[in-house]
Amino acid sequence: MTAAKIFRFKGGFHPEDHKKLSSEHEVKTLGLLPRYTVLLRQNVGAPPEVCVTKGDHVKKGSCIAQPASFVSVPLHSPVAGTVGDLLTVPGPNGSPVEAVEILSDGEDMQEWDDRLEPILDWRDTPANVLKKRILDAGITGMGGAAFPTHVKLSPPPEKPVDTLILNGAECEPYLTSDDVLMRSHARAILTGAAIAAKVLGVTEIFVGIEDNKKEAFNAMEQAAWGISSAAVTVVPLPVKYPQGGEKQLIYALTGRKVIVGALPMDVGCAVLNVGSCYAIWDAVLNGHPLVERITTVTGTPVVHPGNYRILMGTPLSAALEGAGGIRENSDVGKIIFGGPMMGFAQYSLEVPVSKNTSGILLLERSEVAQFYGGPCLSCGRCVEHCPMQLPVSTLSKACESERYDLAKENHVLACLECGVCSSVCPARRPNVQHFRKAKAELKELLQKEKNKKVGK
Amino acid sequence: MSDEPSKNVSAEEAPQKKVLLPDPRHLILSPSPHIQVGPGSGKIMLLVILCLVPALISSLLFFGLQALRVLVICTVSCAFFEFLWCVIAGRKSTLHDFSAVLTGILLGMNVSSLTPAWVCIAGSFVAVIIAKQVYGGLGQNPFNPAAVGRIAMLIGAAGPMTKFAVPRAVFFSPAADALTGATPLGAAGITAGMGKTLEYFNSSDFLWRAFVGEIGGSLGETSALALLIGGIALIALKVIRWHIPVAILGTVAIFVSLVNYFSPGTTPGVLFHLLTGGLMLGSFFMATDMVTSPVTVKGGIVYGIGIGILVCVIRIYGSYPEGMSFSIVLMNALVPLIDRFCYIRPFGYQNIKVNKIEPRRGEIK
Structure with missing residues (x-):
């Protein structure tokens, strides 16, 4: 394999990554709980419809909700047990959401539902059967947004995809779940990728891994040989947040730029997280639906930071208990689902782990950023570090004075919300928050205009 | 401050040793990002002041206590005017961002050691009040406050401002001319x-x-x-x-x-x-x-x-x-x-013309 040319995107930064906290330890499995609350809506798109009723007996991996539309995935029970109530629990994004309660029944909790047969000869299986399996296993993107994987693998005929990109960058500080997965299951991940490549019919697979994960890189490179009929290239990427951003990753590996508002398929690429590829392997070769994931539980207050195999629906409190709880003299200021740059702060310990919970991060009160919004110094640090090369300081001031028209002119809609501009701001301005507000306002405005036109 | 164990969620099947969990009532709830890097505004100003120290030392070396007098008058009066403005405008004091102190030091360094006190004070007034606070304070001023202050002093008090002291001979013999x-x-x-x-x-x-x-x-x-x-x-x-x-x-x-x-x-x-x-x-x-x-x-x-x-x-x-x-x-x-x-082109906008100057449209609302 010749070394691929790497395109460096402008901007970005590398904060202290704290990855050593969790990456050094072996992956542990959490003990089984008496009760799980499986979130109904774990994917982008329509939430699935519940297809079981209270009191039904389910096995591990039994389908408990059916997809409601094309952009939707089924949901499976993480353990064998009885279906409980349809509850409303605190959701990972801050608002209360619906969840199915599963009460496990003790001894045979680990017994798998065998409705999905393992497909051992996947190389000779037609692509649509494989795609059906990926849908049936309820696989979504496991990096962040939880976009249904089968949708990504179904590009419309007018937008042919020729490159499959595996996202192993894991540029968020603290998180190491992809790192340990690549170190321990490189072959499985690449088999999953080969299956996805077969479904897509692509001839080129790129695996992008940040340069600070040497061990994972070596493991993946070794496993890459002869695994797929497509050419597999494992590429070391510059260590720079947000290297794992979809647009930045595509640019780094192929030099193609996704224009604002377009999708990766517009430039002939499909991007899958390494966790999703592992899930594809598990679904096709073992017939196991996606009910479990590796999540990093980390942060200085955690007694045993590390990576844990966690079943979907495990409440945050149980995951923390599994990691030994918090240190006695710690003052936890924030609990975050995801990484410190783009994750969501939690207000309850009842929030269940879902398909895209890549990490549970606890920060000491002193480590938490406080954005008090001082006056902008026009120092240009935000502009220098913006991975989208936006005029952040101008935008931020425009949004602050509610000049959303100016914000739109300056391309606020292109913002990734990666958080770099806020993080580096000396005046501690909440830039990302301003842009979220502007985007929401502009969306509303657009909707209003549309309605007006319809009215006429 | 140590968090007390708020509750032990699954006490009935609790492991042998007690596991501490954070108290959700005390958590900070704010959107991402959750970490910040680099110095804040105040620290940046302090760093600039720190980097001025060699020049401050050299000014004391060559111009003696007269230099110290000018520097102190400028710095103190700039800080005072900043504070005064905050009091009059009914705002919280902005002295802690050290920008007024920096302006004062820069203003002092920009004038001769023979500058009379009243000129220094007048210059500080122009620098802090007229060149900065009138526009809305730190971050809003279009002109460099110290430069504006110095220009005002130079034009307003041309005589005293163009008298310069002979530097003390430290390294070289006094110049003959x-x-x-x-x-x-x-x-x-x-x-x-x-x-x-x-x-x-x-x-x-x-x-x-x-x-x-x-x-x-x-x-x-x-x-x-x-x-x-x-x-x-x-x-x-x-x-x-x-x-x-x-x-x-x-x-x-x-x-x-x-x-x-x-x-x-x-x-x-x-x-x-x-x-x-x-x-x-x-x-x-x-x-x-x-x-x-x-x-x-x-x-x-x-x-x-x-x-x-x-x-x-x-x-x-x-x-x-x-x-x-x-x-x-x-x-x-x-x-x-x-x-x-001199705008940079947003990522992915290679072929699209950006930032064209248009007549300003009305406000959205």
């Missing part, structure tokens, strides 16, 4: 055309004096060495970018070389211009003021070149011997325009 009492730039302006004086200004003896700082002038401007140390420290600490100072100094060097090449005898050489006057102080500490300089690197270079050309034009052809503060303020006025034209 009478030029030391004035600034070399002033002297060069008067004596331009007289070949002998130009020769003196281009001599290595004089240039060493100017490099170390043992020449007449404003108290913080004279020692190019001390300012260079501070300026390089500023760049190394990543407080400022190197583009603006390098653009200014480079432009001055090129411009002066060209003038010397095409009409020899008009002005002393490149090194003379780089080492004397407010050029070093201005290019490292005043032109790089974040608020009043362009946001982008490209813009910074354009701005630096503009300042460099203006300084040379004023110095060589203008009626003032020195033009650093004038050039900075003039270019400050162009910063919004520079920012507008």
